[in-house]
Amino acid sequence: MMLTILYIGRDAQITATVDRLLNAREEWTGLTACSDEEALAICSEQVIDLVLLGNGILDTEEKELRKRLIQIHPSVKIIQHYGGGSGLLYGEIMAAI
Incomplete structure (x- = not known):
């Protein structure tokens, strides 16, 4: 089953690392954004199965x-991703789906 996963985080280096990890798996298409505007634009253009919220997003920003x-996508699953390596990332995604 092919999944399209969007990671949203504020740190460009961490976002690049997560992008690499997501796209290393054949069954995932990973997309990343460092701003809410960029993330919302991606969601408006594509069907997203899962959103990972990463570091640096303030509580008030997260709620909005x-x-x-x-x-945009009423059935999208949204989870927190606090980091911790590829094994943790895989586990979080598999638990969410």
């Missing part, structure tokens, strides 16, 4: 971002 993502 979740609301807007669900408006």
Whole structure:
């Protein structure tokens, strides 16, 4: 089953690492964004199966971002990703789906 996963984080280096990890798996298409505007634009153009919220997103930003993502894709799953390596990332994604 092919999954399209969007990671949203504020740190460009971490975002690049997560992008590499997501796209290393044949069954995943990984997309990344460092800003809410960029993330919402991606969601408006593509069907997203899972959103990972990464580091640096403030609580107030997260609430608004979740609301807007669900408006675009009502059935999208949204989870936190706090880092910790490829094994943890894989486990979080598999638990969410």
